[in-house]
Amino acid sequence: MQLATEPIISIRSIGKQFGAVQALDDVSFDIAPGELHAVMGENGAGKSTLMKILSGVQGDYAGELWVKGQLVRFSGTRDAEAMGISIIHQELNMVEQLTVAANIFLGREIAGWAGLKQSEMNLQARQLLSELESNISPRALVGSLRVGDQQLVEIAKALSRRAEILIMDEPTSALTETEVARLYRVIDRLRQRGVTIIYISHKMDEVFRLADRITVLRDGRFVQTLHKSDTSARQIAHLMVGRDIEPSVRHQLPAGAPVVLEVKNLSLPWPGHSRGWRLRNVSLQLHRGEVLGIAGLMGAGRTELLECLFGASSLQPQGNILIEGRQHAFTHPSQAMQSGIAMVTEDRKRLGLFLHQTVRDNITVCSLQEASQWGVVNRTQEYQAANAQIKSLHIKTAGPEAAITSLSGGNQQKCIIGRCMLTRPKILLLDDPTRGVDIGAKAELYRLMEQLAAEGVAILVTSSELPELLTVSDRIIVLSEGEVTGHFNRDEATEQKIMEAATRQLPA
């Protein structure tokens, strides 16, 4: 693609320091008008900080920012929006209790002398959404929409502000495959309208499909900007981590390993929903030392299945759960843990971490009883237990007493895995364990799963990324609308077959 000579955004020696951490250091690169410019880098590489500066969230930095040939320094998102820059955050910023139209016009409501002009806003919202080939009702409450639709509403909101430059921060991380395909079409339309897009993603195939140019950041520094045609996924990965990533090698599962977990005809009702169930007649077997992958689109029931096994579902499931041949019906996670099950939840911040506390606290919270006598915590024992996990899982931290928030996403995830390991589980449930984790840390988590399986732990893992499941799993079962629609051994599984099963509907 031919780049215009005059960049629409020019980043000149931008630096930003948070306390002792240099989040950005002398970063300079240009963004051409109308291009789709991907920004890649591991977590902590400085992408988010840079985007915060571009979108006006962060006004305090060193260096210069030029937009459309003007030197700017935004002191708020309104300033940035006035220059035509809008951002779609990874975690969407919407008021769930308000309607779609109200969200789109939030802060710029159309009003006359008699108050809000509701119908006018609804009309304009409908037009904007139809441009994005969506028929979401402007009167629907945002909280009732799926994540993919909510994201479209955010994009419509940006368009209603005449955004010429759109920053998208991992827009596909919570989308189903069909929603991703729709998003790609929306991006094409935006580009036809001449919108410049800055696209942040961890997903290599996505970036290579969409981007014109790719900029790689590492440790807060600019590494390189490359044309898509001049590079390869392997090279980008190399630039991101500063080394090549070894594909992990699965050990051979010993034949005749005993069955640790058996699920027979597990069903979870869904009252008030037209389908009537979240899970129906799910059966599976998990052997000692085996990694069983669970594939499925968003809403297929992956998380619900793990929650049922962990006694964390809001309704009591029907069917049989047998652990080493003994029947169980858990009503609280503590019972599941006593039976040797541990779970790493999907949403780290919301369901996993204790953000006010230290690395040590976060690791030992489940197993404090073991490090205590008469309910009094033995600090030395606790410290040793935490330290042992930090060592064996290679958690990068200043020490067990460091704040959990000072760790990167991948290392926080390892702390939660360490927490699970301290309960000495026979069965480990991992719900999308690499979500929001950078490439280097992903590879380490794969190795970790491998190591745990080799030690005899049976692992049930879900993932929203198929290549990942294909890498780590011995077997894969596929869920679609709460039912098992496919079952593949490692050597017969392909992305194609899994996708077909994941989109299959069983007759009711």
Added chain:
Amino acid sequence: MNAQSANPFQRLWSSVEFKLILAWLLVVVLTALLDQGHTYWNNPASSAEMIIRSTVLLGFFALGSAVIIISGGIDLSSGSVIAMSATVFGTLLMFCSPEGFRSGEIPAWAVIVSIAGTLLAGAAVGTLHAWLITCVGLPPFIATLATLVGLRSFSRGLTLAVTNNKTQIDFTNEALRNTLKDVTNISIVFVIFALAVWFLMSRTVLGRHLHAMGGNEQAARLSGINTDRLKWFAYVLGSVSASMVGIIYFADSASAKPDNLGRGYELNAIAASVIGGCSLQGGVGTIPGTILGCLFLRTVIDAVNKIVGTGADVYEGMIVGIVVVLAVTFSQRIGRFQRYFFISPIGRTAIPILGLLAGVSFMLFFRTKPWYDNVYALEAGIAVIALLSLRWGLERRWQRAA
């Protein structure tokens, strides 16, 4: 968030506790200098006794409140639980030994049974809170708001019923009164209680789980922690600690007046916890901090008593309000962001309001003093406006520099 200051000295310096001690010393010195009666110089022992007594009485249920706040809840009912406990205690004494109650010579067993019964009633209220919150599913604010209103009314009804339609239960027993009024005795009980709660919160599995639940309840549940039981414990501790205070108040004033006793105390307890560094979002806070918060709050109230003189209890609410705002404002300042107080239109409007408030308050506080003149009140108001305007000017300069 900053990782951790490796230097233990630095950590001490930046802790809420240390700042509170400094602020407390400042208040004590200022009072010693400004108090025209020179009570601190002339009567150090009785001054100390007064402050310790009020701190200890607040401390009991403030600790209960702090545990609830740290665990992610809130208890609005402690003032009413105090009133209820005093009433129940009086009623139980009356029932255990009607003869002794009339004559004022109550046998020891009756006192012990009544104390146990009252604490049990406190535990029952706490259990009720826990039931409303965990089983019925009410937010803690609503559940304890209901008992805040309800228990006081209940106590008044109970008083009418057991006293033949009087509004208070009177009882004079010198021995009981002297035992529970003696500041050494209640201080010893308080120190034991505070040490137990501190140990519980910082050294035991239970305490760690309470912190964890306050920080992230869902994660705590998924970590296999029985959050319902923890809530029960926190609310029972909160109500039982308020019951202890109710018993002490009953013995101290030789009567239970449920229409007034402990009214508004729950907010003092919450204020002390917040001053001591507890976050109302849960998960953050310490027991020593809360105790220092109580000491600081009571010392400031006492200081104003000393400086203003008679009728100062009218201003207790104002003082608590001001101290809470200042304490939380200053502990926020540790954060990364420089806050601008007066730059926005709202901020500018606040300057004359604060000036007016300062001038009128000055008049209210000092109008009975021999040296008082309305001109001083006017000057005080103008001085506050001038000071705040100065800060406003500085803020504008900082903003331009940034």
